[in-house]
Amino acid sequence: MVTLERPVDMFDREFEWDALTRFATDDAGGATLGVVSGRRRQGKTFLLRALCEATGGFFFGADEATDGESLRRIGSALADRVSAPAPLMFDDWYPVFDALLELGRERTVPVVIDEFPYLVRANPRLPSIIQNVLAPRRSQRDESRTRLLLCGSAMSFMGGLLAGGAPLRGRAGLELVVATLxxxxxxxxxxxxxxxxxxxxxxxxxxxxxxxxxxxxxxxxxxxxxxxxxxxxxxxxxxxxxxxxxxxxxxxxxxxxxxxxxxxxxxxxxxxxxxxxxxxxxxxxxxxxxxxxxxxxxxxxxxxxxxxxxxxxxxxxxxxxxxxxxxxxxxxxxxxxxxxxxxxxxxxxxxxxxxxxxxxxxxxxxxxxxxxxWTAHHAAPERFGGGLVSRVATGVVNDPSARTSHQLDVVAFSYDGDQERLLMIGEAKWGDTMGLAHLERLRRIRELLSAQDRPGAATTRLACFSMAGFSEQLVAAAGQSPDILLVGPADLYEPI
The missing domain is CATH 1.10.10 (Arc Repressor Mutant, subunit A)
Structure with missing residues (x-):
């Protein structure tokens, strides 16, 4: 595999770029399939065009069109690719995909079909066709090093492309979701x-x-x-x-x-x-x-x-x-x-x-x-006593004696061997200056969780998140106790 330098005009996307380049430059024999999805306007097309530019790959962007028009368009694009004197004429997708596999006969090459759901909307057979084209022990597939990448923004469709009994289940060597920043x-x-x-x-x-x-x-x-x-x-x-x-x-x-x-x-x-x-x-x-x-x-x-x-x-x-x-x-x-x-x-x-x-x-x-x-992905483990966060959620804790319940905005867990244990519970306030009353509420919730024999509850840290700041009394209390964590605006944007 070749290391490709990330384009200078690409912001972040280091993880996605590394995954795509590893897939696209893998010299192993046999054509392979990858699926790239994500909501619109996340930069999927930008990523895939940049990949094709860096590797000499083939990029085809589908339109909302009839099946016949799409066959004509991809035939014209393939003709330009191989410098044919006239557009290639196709009446079915089997020869199209065989032609795409032929692009990878001499070298490893990525082949991108963007907005793949448009094509399937006009021809629902396409996933089954690709399944057959990439079948094991098929000579066109075995003798090719085409890295076929299907991309789409229709999340429900793309999510089901490799799921359950879908035709392409088990065929893909890459499944990449391009998330929001x-x-x-x-x-x-x-x-x-x-x-x-x-x-x-x-x-x-x-x-x-x-x-x-x-x-x-x-x-x-x-x-x-x-x-x-x-x-x-x-x-x-x-x-x-x-x-x-x-x-x-x-x-x-x-x-x-x-x-x-x-x-x-x-x-x-x-x-x-x-x-x-x-x-x-x-x-x-x-x-x-x-x-x-x-x-x-x-x-x-x-x-x-x-x-x-x-x-x-x-x-x-x-x-x-x-x-x-x-x-x-x-x-x-x-x-x-x-x-x-x-x-x-x-x-x-x-x-x-x-x-x-x-x-x-x-x-x-x-x-x-x-x-x-922030708790799940950005906070340093030292803030939680060195514990690694395994899961973060919200939660409701019942208080039978007071006949009420308490909402927790942040609940963090870690693993102690095979057992999940509480690491931190917290409350988040956008416009309120947090004080000792908020801390006492968290302490009461910790007592309730301890009474339920929740693993780690007795030593779980108490976190106050506030964009408006903290009272002097709360700051003083946090300075005297390592189990109190105060998180303000600057902390949320502090680099890892």
Whole structure:
């Protein structure tokens, strides 16, 4: 395998680039298959085009077209590749894939088919055809070193391409999901140094690279004082490409037929209804009626299921795309006013109206999620007494004596041999200065967990996450006890 230098204009994506280059330069005999997926606008096409440029590979981008037109287009592209005097004519995909395997007869070469779901929509036989083309002991496959990469943005379709009894199950040597940038990488990508501004920005646009480059045209908040103006001119303005993006993300998924129902489910979650029963109550439906809708949204990557840390039968749902949350929580309730707004003054007025919902429905839950992500992926083990985090979740702890229950925003576990043990429990507050009352609440929860004989509960660390800071008394208490952890804005953006 050859080490390929990452393009200078590629931001991060080191993990993805290394995986692709290892796959594409593997000189082992026999053609192999790889699958690349991820939500739209994450840079998949950029990655794969760069790979083909670096290796002399073949790239074909599919369109929404009939099967016959796609066969003509790929025939023309293959003719250009082999310098044929006329377009190659195909009436079926078997000879197309044999021609793609022929490209790798003399040397290892990546062959990329981008937006593969478009082709399958016109010809559902394609996965089975590829299965047969790549069958073991088939001479065209065995004598080729083509590295065939299928790429697509329809997450439900791509997720099922290699699953269960799917034709390509067991055929792929690479399955790569190109994820969004996390909060630290997103801050670097947008060039925002202030952690509070960076988290506000991430709560709206998340870590999707295209939202800065193509959608916002490199318009970034100049600082904390420019953030509100940036929102009005870049997200809330009807002339901005970001304005309708929250609505259009649903249209990108071919499996979402009843978009009105799915928008309503997302709106319910954005309103703070995280349980199946809460969502059903918000929509005026029975809980069982939503099973299919929630499954489809999860398969599409628009929502995630988050099991309770302490109860296996309890699940909460969270919107995975921040812009969708922002749209449903802030924009959708005043959509008509935003559409007809003329001028920055009116948009600023509407944004002022929407700020309460932004703080309560967007920033608060997003901050909690970032705290969990930081705990799982960024926090140094020393913060937890040297323990390695194995799992992070939210949880509810019952207090029978008080006839109440306590919500924990962050619950971290580690492994002690074969046994999972509690490592840390925490509470996250966006706008509240945290004090001794918050610490006492965590201590009470720790006592309850110890009474339940939870492994590690007696020594678990207590974490307070706050963007507004901590009282002097809490800071003093943390200085005297190693089991108290205070995490502020700067900590969340501290490099690993």
């Amino acid at each position: 996390d909060h630290q990488l997103a801050a670097r990508f947008w060039g925002v140094d202030d952690p509070v501004t960076a988290l506000k920005l991430h709560a709206i646009v998340g870590g999707t690279p295209a939202y800065r480059r193509e959608f916002a045209r490199d318009d970034t908040p100049a600082g904390p004082d420019d953030f509100d103006a940036w929102v009005t001119r870049t997200v809330l303005s009807p002339t901005s490409a970001l304005f309708r993006e929250g609505r259009y993300l649903l249209a990108d998924e071919p499996d979402l037929r009843d978009t009105a129902l799915y928008h309503s489910v997302l709106a319910a979650i954005a309103e703070g209804n995280a349980s199946r029963g809460g969502i059903a109550s918000y929509l005026g439906r029975k809980s069982g009626d939503l099973a299919h809708s929630l499954t489809v949204l999860a398969d599409c990557g628009l929502i995630t299921r988050e099991p309770d840390a302490f109860r296996d039968n309890r699940t909460q749902f969270r919107i995975a795309e921040p812009l969708v949350t922002f749209y449903h929580a802030v924009m959708r309730p005043m959509w008509s006013d935003l559409e007809h707004a003329r001028g920055t003054r009116r948009l600023a007025q509407l944004w002022k109206i929407g700020q309460r919902r932004f703080v309560g429905n967007v920033l608060g839950p997003h901050f909690e999620q970032v705290c969990r992500s």
